[in-house]
Amino acid sequence: MIDLRRLHVLRAVEHYGTVTAAARALHLTTSAASQQVRQLARELGVDLLEPKGRGVRLTVAAQSLLTHADAIQARWERAELDLRADHADPAGLLRVSGFPTAVSVLLAPAAARLRERHPRLVLRIQESEVPESFDLLFEGETDLAVVETTPRNPPPGDARFDQQPLLDDPFDLVVPDTHRLAGLRRIGLAEAAREDWIAPVESSPCRPHVLSACGAAGFTPDVVHHARDWNATAHLVALGLGVALVPRLAHLAPHLPVTRVRCTGDPHRKILTCTRAGGRERPAVAAALEQLRELAATAVA
Structure with missing residues:
Protein backbone atom coordinates (compact mmCIF):
# COMPACT_ATOMS: atom_id res chain seq x y z
CA MET A 1 0.00 0.00 0.00
CA ILE A 2 1.29 3.47 -0.88
CA ASP A 3 2.52 5.61 2.01
CA LEU A 4 0.58 8.85 1.55
CA ARG A 5 3.29 10.83 3.33
CA ARG A 6 5.78 9.82 0.64
CA LEU A 7 3.23 10.65 -2.03
CA HIS A 8 2.90 14.12 -0.53
CA VAL A 9 6.66 14.62 -0.84
CA LEU A 10 6.48 13.72 -4.53
CA ARG A 11 3.61 16.19 -4.98
CA ALA A 12 5.75 18.85 -3.33
CA VAL A 13 8.66 18.13 -5.69
CA GLU A 14 6.35 18.69 -8.63
CA HIS A 15 4.85 21.85 -7.11
CA TYR A 16 8.12 23.53 -6.08
CA GLY A 17 10.23 22.27 -8.97
CA THR A 18 13.16 20.77 -7.06
CA VAL A 19 13.72 18.28 -4.25
CA THR A 20 15.56 20.97 -2.28
CA ALA A 21 12.67 23.45 -2.49
CA ALA A 22 10.14 20.74 -1.64
CA ALA A 23 12.19 19.68 1.37
CA ARG A 24 12.39 23.26 2.60
CA ALA A 25 8.63 23.70 2.33
CA LEU A 26 7.97 20.43 4.15
CA HIS A 27 10.58 21.18 6.87
CA LEU A 28 12.69 18.18 5.83
CA THR A 29 16.32 17.87 4.88
CA THR A 30 16.99 17.40 1.18
CA SER A 31 18.37 13.97 1.97
CA ALA A 32 15.23 12.95 3.84
CA ALA A 33 12.96 14.16 1.03
CA SER A 34 15.03 12.29 -1.56
CA GLN A 35 14.87 9.16 0.58
CA GLN A 36 11.06 9.40 0.78
CA VAL A 37 10.80 9.59 -3.02
CA ARG A 38 13.24 6.69 -3.48
CA GLN A 39 11.28 4.53 -1.05
CA LEU A 40 8.06 5.33 -2.86
CA ALA A 41 9.71 4.37 -6.16
CA ARG A 42 10.82 1.03 -4.68
CA GLU A 43 7.32 0.34 -3.35
CA LEU A 44 5.83 0.95 -6.80
CA GLY A 45 8.63 -0.64 -8.81
CA VAL A 46 9.03 2.36 -11.13
CA ASP A 47 11.44 5.26 -11.51
CA LEU A 48 9.94 8.54 -10.30
CA LEU A 49 12.87 10.90 -10.87
CA GLU A 50 15.40 11.09 -13.68
CA PRO A 51 18.50 13.26 -14.19
CA LYS A 52 18.13 16.62 -15.93
CA GLY A 53 21.31 18.64 -16.12
CA ARG A 54 22.52 19.08 -12.55
CA GLY A 55 19.06 18.41 -11.15
CA VAL A 56 16.23 15.94 -11.61
CA ARG A 57 12.80 15.91 -13.17
CA LEU A 58 9.71 13.76 -12.73
CA THR A 59 9.37 10.75 -15.02
CA VAL A 60 6.29 9.99 -17.10
CA ALA A 61 5.35 7.40 -14.47
CA ALA A 62 5.60 10.04 -11.74
CA GLN A 63 3.41 12.44 -13.69
CA SER A 64 0.81 9.71 -14.11
CA LEU A 65 0.97 8.91 -10.40
CA LEU A 66 0.47 12.57 -9.51
CA THR A 67 -2.76 12.67 -11.50
CA HIS A 68 -4.10 10.06 -9.11
CA ALA A 69 -2.50 11.79 -6.12
CA ASP A 70 -4.33 15.04 -6.89
CA ALA A 71 -7.59 13.10 -7.15
CA ILE A 72 -6.88 11.45 -3.79
CA GLN A 73 -6.31 14.86 -2.19
CA ALA A 74 -9.60 16.16 -3.60
CA ARG A 75 -11.46 13.07 -2.37
CA TRP A 76 -9.94 13.55 1.07
CA GLU A 77 -11.23 17.14 1.18
CA ARG A 78 -14.70 15.86 0.31
CA ALA A 79 -14.43 13.01 2.86
CA GLU A 80 -13.76 15.55 5.62
CA LEU A 81 -16.80 17.49 4.43
CA ASP A 82 -18.97 14.36 4.60
CA LEU A 83 -17.79 13.61 8.13
CA ARG A 84 -18.98 17.06 9.20
CA ALA A 85 -22.21 16.97 7.22
CA ASP A 86 -24.28 17.10 10.40
CA HIS A 87 -22.65 20.42 11.32
CA ALA A 88 -23.82 22.60 8.44
CA ASP A 89 -23.48 25.88 10.32
CA PRO A 90 -20.04 27.42 9.64
CA ALA A 91 -17.82 26.89 12.65
CA LEU A 167 -14.54 40.17 -10.38
CA ASP A 168 -12.80 42.19 -13.08
CA ASP A 169 -10.88 45.12 -11.58
CA PRO A 170 -10.57 47.99 -14.13
CA PHE A 171 -7.48 50.18 -14.38
CA ASP A 172 -7.93 53.96 -14.26
CA LEU A 173 -5.42 56.52 -15.48
CA VAL A 174 -4.31 58.55 -12.45
CA VAL A 175 -3.12 62.11 -13.15
CA PRO A 176 -2.55 65.25 -11.06
CA ASP A 177 -5.69 67.33 -10.46
CA THR A 178 -4.18 70.10 -12.61
CA HIS A 179 -3.34 67.81 -15.53
CA ARG A 180 -4.83 68.52 -18.98
CA LEU A 181 -6.62 65.10 -18.89
CA ALA A 182 -8.07 65.47 -15.39
CA GLY A 183 -11.37 66.99 -16.53
CA LEU A 184 -12.28 64.20 -18.94
CA ARG A 185 -14.77 61.49 -18.04
CA ARG A 186 -13.08 58.84 -20.19
CA ILE A 187 -10.00 58.75 -22.40
CA GLY A 188 -8.11 56.50 -24.75
CA LEU A 189 -4.69 55.68 -23.35
CA ALA A 190 -3.06 56.92 -26.54
CA GLU A 191 -3.77 60.42 -25.26
CA ALA A 192 -1.17 59.80 -22.54
CA ALA A 193 1.42 58.27 -24.85
CA ARG A 194 3.87 61.20 -24.55
CA GLU A 195 3.66 61.44 -20.77
CA ASP A 196 6.26 60.28 -18.27
CA TRP A 197 4.96 57.10 -16.66
CA ILE A 198 5.10 55.48 -13.24
CA ALA A 199 4.80 51.69 -13.49
CA PRO A 200 4.73 48.78 -11.05
CA VAL A 201 8.08 47.18 -10.20
CA GLU A 202 9.28 44.27 -12.33
CA SER A 203 8.03 41.64 -9.88
CA SER A 204 4.51 43.08 -9.62
CA PRO A 205 1.74 40.97 -11.18
CA CYS A 206 0.15 44.23 -12.41
CA ARG A 207 3.15 45.30 -14.48
CA PRO A 208 2.25 43.07 -17.48
CA HIS A 209 -1.31 44.44 -17.42
CA VAL A 210 -0.05 48.03 -17.53
CA LEU A 211 2.41 47.40 -20.36
CA SER A 212 -0.15 45.34 -22.28
CA ALA A 213 -2.80 48.07 -21.99
CA CYS A 214 -0.35 50.68 -23.31
CA GLY A 215 0.72 48.35 -26.09
CA ALA A 216 -2.91 47.78 -27.10
CA ALA A 217 -3.25 51.58 -27.32
CA GLY A 218 -0.32 51.68 -29.73
CA PHE A 219 2.62 52.87 -27.63
CA THR A 220 5.33 51.80 -25.22
CA PRO A 221 5.23 53.94 -22.06
CA ASP A 222 8.30 55.95 -21.10
CA VAL A 223 8.63 54.58 -17.56
CA VAL A 224 10.71 56.93 -15.44
CA HIS A 225 9.72 55.72 -11.96
CA HIS A 226 8.80 52.33 -10.48
CA ALA A 227 6.77 51.68 -7.34
CA ARG A 228 5.47 48.63 -5.49
CA ASP A 229 2.74 50.30 -3.42
CA TRP A 230 -0.22 52.04 -5.08
CA ASN A 231 -0.15 54.94 -2.63
CA ALA A 232 3.54 55.43 -3.35
CA THR A 233 2.56 55.58 -7.01
CA ALA A 234 -0.15 58.15 -6.23
CA HIS A 235 2.31 60.35 -4.31
CA LEU A 236 4.61 60.39 -7.32
CA VAL A 237 1.67 61.33 -9.56
CA ALA A 238 0.54 64.05 -7.15
CA LEU A 239 3.94 65.74 -7.41
CA GLY A 240 3.73 65.81 -11.21
CA LEU A 241 6.38 63.13 -11.75
CA GLY A 242 4.29 61.09 -14.18
CA VAL A 243 0.94 59.37 -14.80
CA ALA A 244 0.00 55.82 -13.89
CA LEU A 245 -2.56 53.09 -14.41
CA VAL A 246 -3.99 52.07 -11.04
CA PRO A 247 -6.60 49.35 -10.33
CA ARG A 248 -9.93 50.71 -9.14
CA LEU A 249 -9.85 48.41 -6.10
CA ALA A 250 -6.74 50.21 -4.86
CA HIS A 251 -7.84 52.92 -2.42
CA LEU A 252 -5.61 55.98 -2.68
CA ALA A 253 -5.04 58.47 0.12
CA PRO A 254 -7.98 60.92 -0.18
CA HIS A 255 -5.89 64.01 0.57
CA LEU A 256 -3.72 63.56 -2.53
CA PRO A 257 -4.45 66.01 -5.40
CA VAL A 258 -4.91 63.28 -8.01
CA THR A 259 -7.77 62.36 -10.34
CA ARG A 260 -8.81 58.99 -11.68
CA VAL A 261 -9.86 59.00 -15.33
CA ARG A 262 -11.62 55.96 -16.76
CA CYS A 263 -10.13 54.38 -19.87
CA THR A 264 -11.63 53.12 -23.10
CA GLY A 265 -10.63 49.63 -24.16
CA ASP A 266 -11.43 48.14 -20.73
CA PRO A 267 -7.93 47.50 -19.33
CA HIS A 268 -8.40 45.35 -16.22
CA ARG A 269 -7.05 42.55 -14.09
Missing part, protein backbone atom coordinates in the same frame (compact mmCIF):
# COMPACT_ATOMS: atom_id res chain seq x y z
CA GLY A 92 -14.20 26.30 13.58
CA LEU A 93 -11.09 27.79 12.04
CA LEU A 94 -11.08 29.30 8.56
CA ARG A 95 -7.76 30.54 7.17
CA VAL A 96 -7.83 32.98 4.26
CA SER A 97 -5.09 34.76 2.36
CA GLY A 98 -4.74 37.37 -0.34
CA PHE A 99 -2.62 40.11 -1.88
CA PRO A 100 -2.63 43.47 -0.03
CA THR A 101 -5.48 45.17 -1.90
CA ALA A 102 -7.65 42.07 -1.60
CA VAL A 103 -7.07 42.00 2.16
CA SER A 104 -8.04 45.66 2.55
CA VAL A 105 -11.07 45.78 0.27
CA LEU A 106 -12.43 42.21 0.33
CA LEU A 107 -11.09 39.88 2.99
CA ALA A 108 -11.14 42.26 5.98
CA PRO A 109 -14.76 43.40 5.38
CA ALA A 110 -15.79 39.79 4.72
CA ALA A 111 -14.20 38.71 8.00
CA ALA A 112 -16.08 41.42 9.90
CA ARG A 113 -19.39 40.30 8.39
CA LEU A 114 -18.69 36.64 9.07
CA ARG A 115 -17.84 37.37 12.70
CA GLU A 116 -21.29 38.95 13.15
CA ARG A 117 -23.26 36.32 11.25
CA HIS A 118 -21.40 33.17 12.31
CA PRO A 119 -20.04 33.63 15.85
CA ARG A 120 -18.76 30.03 15.99
CA LEU A 121 -16.46 30.71 13.03
CA VAL A 122 -12.90 31.86 13.75
CA LEU A 123 -11.09 33.61 10.88
CA ARG A 124 -7.38 34.07 10.39
CA ILE A 125 -6.22 36.39 7.58
CA GLN A 126 -2.73 36.25 6.07
CA GLU A 127 -1.49 38.83 3.59
CA SER A 128 0.44 37.06 0.86
CA GLU A 129 1.39 37.69 -2.73
CA VAL A 130 -0.08 35.47 -5.41
CA PRO A 131 2.62 32.76 -5.67
CA GLU A 132 2.74 32.41 -1.89
CA SER A 133 -1.05 32.01 -1.72
CA PHE A 134 -0.87 28.99 -4.04
CA ASP A 135 1.94 27.57 -1.91
CA LEU A 136 -0.12 28.07 1.26
CA LEU A 137 -3.08 26.29 -0.34
CA PHE A 138 -0.90 23.41 -1.50
CA GLU A 139 0.67 23.05 1.94
CA GLY A 140 -2.72 23.09 3.67
CA GLU A 141 -1.83 26.32 5.52
CA THR A 142 -4.77 28.30 4.11
CA ASP A 143 -8.27 27.27 3.06
CA LEU A 144 -9.27 30.09 0.72
CA ALA A 145 -7.20 32.59 -1.24
CA VAL A 146 -8.07 35.67 -3.26
CA VAL A 147 -5.56 36.00 -6.09
CA GLU A 148 -5.14 37.92 -9.31
CA THR A 149 -4.34 36.24 -12.60
CA THR A 150 -0.68 36.28 -13.60
CA PRO A 151 1.31 34.38 -16.24
CA ARG A 152 2.94 32.40 -13.42
CA ASN A 153 -0.30 31.08 -11.91
CA PRO A 154 -1.14 27.38 -12.20
CA PRO A 155 -3.31 26.84 -15.29
CA PRO A 156 -7.09 26.96 -14.75
CA GLY A 157 -7.32 23.22 -15.32
CA ASP A 158 -4.77 22.34 -12.62
CA ALA A 159 -6.46 19.51 -10.71
CA ARG A 160 -4.98 20.59 -7.37
CA PHE A 161 -6.82 23.89 -7.23
CA ASP A 162 -10.34 25.15 -7.79
CA GLN A 163 -10.02 28.65 -9.30
CA GLN A 164 -13.18 30.67 -9.93
CA PRO A 165 -13.70 34.27 -11.19
CA LEU A 166 -14.67 36.82 -8.54
CA LYS A 270 -9.04 39.44 -13.17
CA ILE A 271 -9.50 38.57 -9.49
CA LEU A 272 -10.15 34.94 -8.56
CA THR A 273 -11.04 32.92 -5.50
CA CYS A 274 -9.07 29.73 -5.09
CA THR A 275 -9.35 26.69 -2.84
CA ARG A 276 -7.88 23.23 -2.91
CA ALA A 277 -9.90 20.90 -5.11
CA GLY A 278 -12.89 19.70 -3.10
CA GLY A 279 -12.60 22.44 -0.49
CA ARG A 280 -15.11 24.91 -1.88
CA GLU A 281 -18.12 23.02 -0.46
CA ARG A 282 -17.03 23.32 3.19
CA PRO A 283 -19.66 25.37 5.06
CA ALA A 284 -17.07 27.85 6.35
CA VAL A 285 -15.53 28.34 2.90
CA ALA A 286 -18.97 28.61 1.27
CA ALA A 287 -19.99 31.29 3.78
CA ALA A 288 -16.82 33.28 3.11
CA LEU A 289 -17.33 32.99 -0.66
CA GLU A 290 -20.87 34.32 -0.30
CA GLN A 291 -19.60 37.40 1.52
CA LEU A 292 -16.82 37.94 -1.02
CA ARG A 293 -19.30 37.80 -3.90
CA GLU A 294 -21.53 40.35 -2.17
CA LEU A 295 -18.60 42.71 -1.64
CA ALA A 296 -17.29 42.18 -5.17
CA ALA A 297 -20.64 43.18 -6.65
CA THR A 298 -20.15 46.78 -5.54
CA ALA A 299 -16.37 47.02 -5.11
CA VAL A 300 -15.52 48.61 -8.48
CA ALA A 301 -18.67 50.59 -9.26
Whole structure:
Protein backbone atom coordinates (compact mmCIF):
# COMPACT_ATOMS: atom_id res chain seq x y z
CA MET A 1 0.00 0.00 0.00
CA ILE A 2 1.29 3.47 -0.88
CA ASP A 3 2.52 5.61 2.01
CA LEU A 4 0.58 8.85 1.55
CA ARG A 5 3.29 10.83 3.33
CA ARG A 6 5.78 9.82 0.64
CA LEU A 7 3.23 10.65 -2.03
CA HIS A 8 2.90 14.12 -0.53
CA VAL A 9 6.66 14.62 -0.84
CA LEU A 10 6.48 13.72 -4.53
CA ARG A 11 3.61 16.19 -4.98
CA ALA A 12 5.75 18.85 -3.33
CA VAL A 13 8.66 18.13 -5.69
CA GLU A 14 6.35 18.69 -8.63
CA HIS A 15 4.85 21.85 -7.11
CA TYR A 16 8.12 23.53 -6.08
CA GLY A 17 10.23 22.27 -8.97
CA THR A 18 13.16 20.77 -7.06
CA VAL A 19 13.72 18.28 -4.25
CA THR A 20 15.56 20.97 -2.28
CA ALA A 21 12.67 23.45 -2.49
CA ALA A 22 10.14 20.74 -1.64
CA ALA A 23 12.19 19.68 1.37
CA ARG A 24 12.39 23.26 2.60
CA ALA A 25 8.63 23.70 2.33
CA LEU A 26 7.97 20.43 4.15
CA HIS A 27 10.58 21.18 6.87
CA LEU A 28 12.69 18.18 5.83
CA THR A 29 16.32 17.87 4.88
CA THR A 30 16.99 17.40 1.18
CA SER A 31 18.37 13.97 1.97
CA ALA A 32 15.23 12.95 3.84
CA ALA A 33 12.96 14.16 1.03
CA SER A 34 15.03 12.29 -1.56
CA GLN A 35 14.87 9.16 0.58
CA GLN A 36 11.06 9.40 0.78
CA VAL A 37 10.80 9.59 -3.02
CA ARG A 38 13.24 6.69 -3.48
CA GLN A 39 11.28 4.53 -1.05
CA LEU A 40 8.06 5.33 -2.86
CA ALA A 41 9.71 4.37 -6.16
CA ARG A 42 10.82 1.03 -4.68
CA GLU A 43 7.32 0.34 -3.35
CA LEU A 44 5.83 0.95 -6.80
CA GLY A 45 8.63 -0.64 -8.81
CA VAL A 46 9.03 2.36 -11.13
CA ASP A 47 11.44 5.26 -11.51
CA LEU A 48 9.94 8.54 -10.30
CA LEU A 49 12.87 10.90 -10.87
CA GLU A 50 15.40 11.09 -13.68
CA PRO A 51 18.50 13.26 -14.19
CA LYS A 52 18.13 16.62 -15.93
CA GLY A 53 21.31 18.64 -16.12
CA ARG A 54 22.52 19.08 -12.55
CA GLY A 55 19.06 18.41 -11.15
CA VAL A 56 16.23 15.94 -11.61
CA ARG A 57 12.80 15.91 -13.17
CA LEU A 58 9.71 13.76 -12.73
CA THR A 59 9.37 10.75 -15.02
CA VAL A 60 6.29 9.99 -17.10
CA ALA A 61 5.35 7.40 -14.47
CA ALA A 62 5.60 10.04 -11.74
CA GLN A 63 3.41 12.44 -13.69
CA SER A 64 0.81 9.71 -14.11
CA LEU A 65 0.97 8.91 -10.40
CA LEU A 66 0.47 12.57 -9.51
CA THR A 67 -2.76 12.67 -11.50
CA HIS A 68 -4.10 10.06 -9.11
CA ALA A 69 -2.50 11.79 -6.12
CA ASP A 70 -4.33 15.04 -6.89
CA ALA A 71 -7.59 13.10 -7.15
CA ILE A 72 -6.88 11.45 -3.79
CA GLN A 73 -6.31 14.86 -2.19
CA ALA A 74 -9.60 16.16 -3.60
CA ARG A 75 -11.46 13.07 -2.37
CA TRP A 76 -9.94 13.55 1.07
CA GLU A 77 -11.23 17.14 1.18
CA ARG A 78 -14.70 15.86 0.31
CA ALA A 79 -14.43 13.01 2.86
CA GLU A 80 -13.76 15.55 5.62
CA LEU A 81 -16.80 17.49 4.43
CA ASP A 82 -18.97 14.36 4.60
CA LEU A 83 -17.79 13.61 8.13
CA ARG A 84 -18.98 17.06 9.20
CA ALA A 85 -22.21 16.97 7.22
CA ASP A 86 -24.28 17.10 10.40
CA HIS A 87 -22.65 20.42 11.32
CA ALA A 88 -23.82 22.60 8.44
CA ASP A 89 -23.48 25.88 10.32
CA PRO A 90 -20.04 27.42 9.64
CA ALA A 91 -17.82 26.89 12.65
CA GLY A 92 -14.20 26.30 13.58
CA LEU A 93 -11.09 27.79 12.04
CA LEU A 94 -11.08 29.30 8.56
CA ARG A 95 -7.76 30.54 7.17
CA VAL A 96 -7.83 32.98 4.26
CA SER A 97 -5.09 34.76 2.36
CA GLY A 98 -4.74 37.37 -0.34
CA PHE A 99 -2.62 40.11 -1.88
CA PRO A 100 -2.63 43.47 -0.03
CA THR A 101 -5.48 45.17 -1.90
CA ALA A 102 -7.65 42.07 -1.60
CA VAL A 103 -7.07 42.00 2.16
CA SER A 104 -8.04 45.66 2.55
CA VAL A 105 -11.07 45.78 0.27
CA LEU A 106 -12.43 42.21 0.33
CA LEU A 107 -11.09 39.88 2.99
CA ALA A 108 -11.14 42.26 5.98
CA PRO A 109 -14.76 43.40 5.38
CA ALA A 110 -15.79 39.79 4.72
CA ALA A 111 -14.20 38.71 8.00
CA ALA A 112 -16.08 41.42 9.90
CA ARG A 113 -19.39 40.30 8.39
CA LEU A 114 -18.69 36.64 9.07
CA ARG A 115 -17.84 37.37 12.70
CA GLU A 116 -21.29 38.95 13.15
CA ARG A 117 -23.26 36.32 11.25
CA HIS A 118 -21.40 33.17 12.31
CA PRO A 119 -20.04 33.63 15.85
CA ARG A 120 -18.76 30.03 15.99
CA LEU A 121 -16.46 30.71 13.03
CA VAL A 122 -12.90 31.86 13.75
CA LEU A 123 -11.09 33.61 10.88
CA ARG A 124 -7.38 34.07 10.39
CA ILE A 125 -6.22 36.39 7.58
CA GLN A 126 -2.73 36.25 6.07
CA GLU A 127 -1.49 38.83 3.59
CA SER A 128 0.44 37.06 0.86
CA GLU A 129 1.39 37.69 -2.73
CA VAL A 130 -0.08 35.47 -5.41
CA PRO A 131 2.62 32.76 -5.67
CA GLU A 132 2.74 32.41 -1.89
CA SER A 133 -1.05 32.01 -1.72
CA PHE A 134 -0.87 28.99 -4.04
CA ASP A 135 1.94 27.57 -1.91
CA LEU A 136 -0.12 28.07 1.26
CA LEU A 137 -3.08 26.29 -0.34
CA PHE A 138 -0.90 23.41 -1.50
CA GLU A 139 0.67 23.05 1.94
CA GLY A 140 -2.72 23.09 3.67
CA GLU A 141 -1.83 26.32 5.52
CA THR A 142 -4.77 28.30 4.11
CA ASP A 143 -8.27 27.27 3.06
CA LEU A 144 -9.27 30.09 0.72
CA ALA A 145 -7.20 32.59 -1.24
CA VAL A 146 -8.07 35.67 -3.26
CA VAL A 147 -5.56 36.00 -6.09
CA GLU A 148 -5.14 37.92 -9.31
CA THR A 149 -4.34 36.24 -12.60
CA THR A 150 -0.68 36.28 -13.60
CA PRO A 151 1.31 34.38 -16.24
CA ARG A 152 2.94 32.40 -13.42
CA ASN A 153 -0.30 31.08 -11.91
CA PRO A 154 -1.14 27.38 -12.20
CA PRO A 155 -3.31 26.84 -15.29
CA PRO A 156 -7.09 26.96 -14.75
CA GLY A 157 -7.32 23.22 -15.32
CA ASP A 158 -4.77 22.34 -12.62
CA ALA A 159 -6.46 19.51 -10.71
CA ARG A 160 -4.98 20.59 -7.37
CA PHE A 161 -6.82 23.89 -7.23
CA ASP A 162 -10.34 25.15 -7.79
CA GLN A 163 -10.02 28.65 -9.30
CA GLN A 164 -13.18 30.67 -9.93
CA PRO A 165 -13.70 34.27 -11.19
CA LEU A 166 -14.67 36.82 -8.54
CA LEU A 167 -14.54 40.17 -10.38
CA ASP A 168 -12.80 42.19 -13.08
CA ASP A 169 -10.88 45.12 -11.58
CA PRO A 170 -10.57 47.99 -14.13
CA PHE A 171 -7.48 50.18 -14.38
CA ASP A 172 -7.93 53.96 -14.26
CA LEU A 173 -5.42 56.52 -15.48
CA VAL A 174 -4.31 58.55 -12.45
CA VAL A 175 -3.12 62.11 -13.15
CA PRO A 176 -2.55 65.25 -11.06
CA ASP A 177 -5.69 67.33 -10.46
CA THR A 178 -4.18 70.10 -12.61
CA HIS A 179 -3.34 67.81 -15.53
CA ARG A 180 -4.83 68.52 -18.98
CA LEU A 181 -6.62 65.10 -18.89
CA ALA A 182 -8.07 65.47 -15.39
CA GLY A 183 -11.37 66.99 -16.53
CA LEU A 184 -12.28 64.20 -18.94
CA ARG A 185 -14.77 61.49 -18.04
CA ARG A 186 -13.08 58.84 -20.19
CA ILE A 187 -10.00 58.75 -22.40
CA GLY A 188 -8.11 56.50 -24.75
CA LEU A 189 -4.69 55.68 -23.35
CA ALA A 190 -3.06 56.92 -26.54
CA GLU A 191 -3.77 60.42 -25.26
CA ALA A 192 -1.17 59.80 -22.54
CA ALA A 193 1.42 58.27 -24.85
CA ARG A 194 3.87 61.20 -24.55
CA GLU A 195 3.66 61.44 -20.77
CA ASP A 196 6.26 60.28 -18.27
CA TRP A 197 4.96 57.10 -16.66
CA ILE A 198 5.10 55.48 -13.24
CA ALA A 199 4.80 51.69 -13.49
CA PRO A 200 4.73 48.78 -11.05
CA VAL A 201 8.08 47.18 -10.20
CA GLU A 202 9.28 44.27 -12.33
CA SER A 203 8.03 41.64 -9.88
CA SER A 204 4.51 43.08 -9.62
CA PRO A 205 1.74 40.97 -11.18
CA CYS A 206 0.15 44.23 -12.41
CA ARG A 207 3.15 45.30 -14.48
CA PRO A 208 2.25 43.07 -17.48
CA HIS A 209 -1.31 44.44 -17.42
CA VAL A 210 -0.05 48.03 -17.53
CA LEU A 211 2.41 47.40 -20.36
CA SER A 212 -0.15 45.34 -22.28
CA ALA A 213 -2.80 48.07 -21.99
CA CYS A 214 -0.35 50.68 -23.31
CA GLY A 215 0.72 48.35 -26.09
CA ALA A 216 -2.91 47.78 -27.10
CA ALA A 217 -3.25 51.58 -27.32
CA GLY A 218 -0.32 51.68 -29.73
CA PHE A 219 2.62 52.87 -27.63
CA THR A 220 5.33 51.80 -25.22
CA PRO A 221 5.23 53.94 -22.06
CA ASP A 222 8.30 55.95 -21.10
CA VAL A 223 8.63 54.58 -17.56
CA VAL A 224 10.71 56.93 -15.44
CA HIS A 225 9.72 55.72 -11.96
CA HIS A 226 8.80 52.33 -10.48
CA ALA A 227 6.77 51.68 -7.34
CA ARG A 228 5.47 48.63 -5.49
CA ASP A 229 2.74 50.30 -3.42
CA TRP A 230 -0.22 52.04 -5.08
CA ASN A 231 -0.15 54.94 -2.63
CA ALA A 232 3.54 55.43 -3.35
CA THR A 233 2.56 55.58 -7.01
CA ALA A 234 -0.15 58.15 -6.23
CA HIS A 235 2.31 60.35 -4.31
CA LEU A 236 4.61 60.39 -7.32
CA VAL A 237 1.67 61.33 -9.56
CA ALA A 238 0.54 64.05 -7.15
CA LEU A 239 3.94 65.74 -7.41
CA GLY A 240 3.73 65.81 -11.21
CA LEU A 241 6.38 63.13 -11.75
CA GLY A 242 4.29 61.09 -14.18
CA VAL A 243 0.94 59.37 -14.80
CA ALA A 244 0.00 55.82 -13.89
CA LEU A 245 -2.56 53.09 -14.41
CA VAL A 246 -3.99 52.07 -11.04
CA PRO A 247 -6.60 49.35 -10.33
CA ARG A 248 -9.93 50.71 -9.14
CA LEU A 249 -9.85 48.41 -6.10
CA ALA A 250 -6.74 50.21 -4.86
CA HIS A 251 -7.84 52.92 -2.42
CA LEU A 252 -5.61 55.98 -2.68
CA ALA A 253 -5.04 58.47 0.12
CA PRO A 254 -7.98 60.92 -0.18
CA HIS A 255 -5.89 64.01 0.57
CA LEU A 256 -3.72 63.56 -2.53
CA PRO A 257 -4.45 66.01 -5.40
CA VAL A 258 -4.91 63.28 -8.01
CA THR A 259 -7.77 62.36 -10.34
CA ARG A 260 -8.81 58.99 -11.68
CA VAL A 261 -9.86 59.00 -15.33
CA ARG A 262 -11.62 55.96 -16.76
CA CYS A 263 -10.13 54.38 -19.87
CA THR A 264 -11.63 53.12 -23.10
CA GLY A 265 -10.63 49.63 -24.16
CA ASP A 266 -11.43 48.14 -20.73
CA PRO A 267 -7.93 47.50 -19.33
CA HIS A 268 -8.40 45.35 -16.22
CA ARG A 269 -7.05 42.55 -14.09
CA LYS A 270 -9.04 39.44 -13.17
CA ILE A 271 -9.50 38.57 -9.49
CA LEU A 272 -10.15 34.94 -8.56
CA THR A 273 -11.04 32.92 -5.50
CA CYS A 274 -9.07 29.73 -5.09
CA THR A 275 -9.35 26.69 -2.84
CA ARG A 276 -7.88 23.23 -2.91
CA ALA A 277 -9.90 20.90 -5.11
CA GLY A 278 -12.89 19.70 -3.10
CA GLY A 279 -12.60 22.44 -0.49
CA ARG A 280 -15.11 24.91 -1.88
CA GLU A 281 -18.12 23.02 -0.46
CA ARG A 282 -17.03 23.32 3.19
CA PRO A 283 -19.66 25.37 5.06
CA ALA A 284 -17.07 27.85 6.35
CA VAL A 285 -15.53 28.34 2.90
CA ALA A 286 -18.97 28.61 1.27
CA ALA A 287 -19.99 31.29 3.78
CA ALA A 288 -16.82 33.28 3.11
CA LEU A 289 -17.33 32.99 -0.66
CA GLU A 290 -20.87 34.32 -0.30
CA GLN A 291 -19.60 37.40 1.52
CA LEU A 292 -16.82 37.94 -1.02
CA ARG A 293 -19.30 37.80 -3.90
CA GLU A 294 -21.53 40.35 -2.17
CA LEU A 295 -18.60 42.71 -1.64
CA ALA A 296 -17.29 42.18 -5.17
CA ALA A 297 -20.64 43.18 -6.65
CA THR A 298 -20.15 46.78 -5.54
CA ALA A 299 -16.37 47.02 -5.11
CA VAL A 300 -15.52 48.61 -8.48
CA ALA A 301 -18.67 50.59 -9.26
